[in-house]
Amino acid sequence: MQHIERAIFDLRRGLPVVIEGRHSRHLVAPIEAATSDLLQDMKDGARTAPQLVLTEHRLAHLGRSNADAPAAIELQTDDAREDVIRWAADPDADWPPSRQPVAISDVGHAALALMRRGLLIPAAIVIEPDDSLGPAIQRRLDRGDLLSVTAADVFAHRHAAPSLLRRVSEANVPLEAAPHSRFVIFREADGMREHVAIIIGDSAQWATPVPVRLHSACLTGDLFGSLRCDCGPQLKASLATISKRGGGVLLYLAQEGRGIGLANKMRAYQMQDDGLDTVDADRVLGFDQDERDYAVAREMLAQLDVAHIELLTNNPAKLDAMNREPIEVARRRGVYGRLTRQNRRYLATKAQRAGHWLDALLSEPVLSESTDSDRNEQD
Numbered sequence: 001m002q003h004i005e006r007a008i009f010d011l012r013r014g015l016p017v018v019i020e021g022r023h024s025r026h027l028v029a030p031i032e033a034a035t036s037d038l039l040q041d042m043k044d045g046a047r048t049a050p051q052l053v054l055t056e057h058r059l060a061h062l063g064r065s066n067a068d069a070p071a072a073i074e075l076q077t078d079d080a081r082e083d084v085i086r087w088a089a090d091p092d093a094d095w096p097p098s099r100q101p102v103a104i105s106d107v108g109h110a111a112l113a114l115m116r117r118g119l120l121i122p123a124a125i126v127i128e129p130d131d132s133l134g135p136a137i138q139r140r141l142d143r144g145d146l147l148s149v150t151a152a153d154v155f156a157h158r159h160a161a162p163s164l165l166r167r168v169s170e171a172n173v174p175l176e177a178a179p180h181s182r183f184v185i186f187r188e189a190d191g192m193r194e195h196v197a198i199i200i201g202d203s204a205q206w207a208t209p210v211p212v213r214l215h216s217a218c219l220t221g222d223l224f225g226s227l228r229c230d231c232g233p234q235l236k237a238s239l240a241t242i243s244k245r246g247g248g249v250l251l252y253l254a255q256e257g258r259g260i261g262l263a264n265k266m267r268a269y270q271m272q273d274d275g276l277d278t279v280d281a282d283r284v285l286g287f288d289q290d291e292r293d294y295a296v297a298r299e300m301l302a303q304l305d306v307a308h309i310e311l312l313t314n315n316p317a318k319l320d321a322m323n324r325e326p327i328e329v330a331r332r333r334g335v336y337g338r339l340t341r342q343n344r345r346y347l348a349t350k351a352q353r354a355g356h357w358l359d360a361l362l363s364e365p366v367l368s369e370s371t372d373s374d375r376n377e378q379d
């Protein structure tokens with residue numbers, strides 16, 4: 001487990017790692033770290049054509065409309081770095097002429113899994129080292145300045161992480177909307193993500209089913225009051241509702257940007273400013289329209305001995321994901337933020353393309369924007 005975590009940190013620092021597949025050893029670099037020098041070194045030391053590994057969503061965006069699995073573009077000697085990066089992440093890129101997608105091995109799949117776990121753009125350059133590069137890689141592995149993981153360990157890690165959640169600390173934190181609250185911190189086994197369960201009220205007095213809200217982190221909305229989404233007001237409304245209903249649990253999940261991370265959410269925002277909607281923007285970057293997995297949430301509730309719940313959500317996918325062993329969703333209750341001029345399109349897209357139950361909110365008049373910042377400037 002530990003060496004997977006270390007490999008992800010190296011990838012996030014812009015360093016390549018070695019992935020041992022069932023049949024052979026490969027060198028893998030994230031597209032975000034593909035400098036001209038690194039790309040040249042990888043091309044020079046490759047036994048067969050280097051591959052740019054892409055997800056099915058990215059392939060579809062490049063015009064391979066029947067793509068239903070990740071695949072690769074084989075790179076040629078004179079492919080410029082700018083082109084390679086464009087194929088991986090530029091919204092305006094097309095499929096390179098006269099090339100066919102090639103199937104990827106377990107190494108390619110493992111590379112994409114590592115990029116996703118590391119919240120990097122899910123695209124990687126993968127080579128099988130030739131006889132000149134192979135020994136140099138071995139020396140670096142022996143010295144410990146290059147890390148190696150097996151594809152099998154990467155897949156095992158992806159499935160094992162949620163069930164190995166550890167309850168690490170807790171304390172009372174009275175909240176404005178719910179004065180009798182206790183924060184319980186859970187850490188995923190690889191140490192990379194922490195999730196918070198906020199226990200509201202006295203569990204002995206809770207209603208059955210227990211009111212539960214799952215809230216995915218949104219730095220911009222929850223903390224800074226961004227008008228682009230509805231998260232901040234939804235978070236406050238959830239705490240107030242749970243408190244009023246005699247208490248329950250709010251899970252604050254480290255799933256920023258529907259699981260793609262803050263940096264990618266900003267990339268997606270930029271694309272939305274250029275015309276794409278929130279679903280397409282994530283897909284253009286190679287992600288699914290929702291990358292979240294709620295196994296962690298089920299495990300947190302199980303560890304808190306909460307099984308029979310009333311779920312506060314407008315999201316059918318959350319409802320479906322939570323109504324699984326050992327959790328039973330007895331009832332759903334809507335929870336609404338507020339409609340603004342800037343979030344109307346985002347909320348309408350969620351309703352139309354992801355089936356969120358938001359009709360009630362979308363039919364309300366748009367609230368006027370807060371003018372706090374103007375007033376601050378006048379002061």
Ligand SMILES: Nc1nc2c(ncn2[C@@H]2O[C@H](COP(=O)(O)OP(=O)(O)OP(=O)(O)O)[C@@H](O)[C@H]2O)c(=O)[nH]1
Pocket residue numbers: 214215216217218219229231234255256257258259260265268269278282312313314315318346356
């Ligand atoms: N990728 C992406 N994520 C976004 C965007 N806007 C908001 N988010 C994220 O969307 C998530 C919303 O989380 P929630 O409010 O828990 O979930 P939901 O899917 O809206 O479902 P509800 O339970 O009905 O609120 C947060 O992680 C936000 O950071 C966007 O344009 N792109």
Ligand SMILES: [Zn+2]
Pocket residue numbers: 218220221222229230231232
């Ligand atoms: Zn938000």
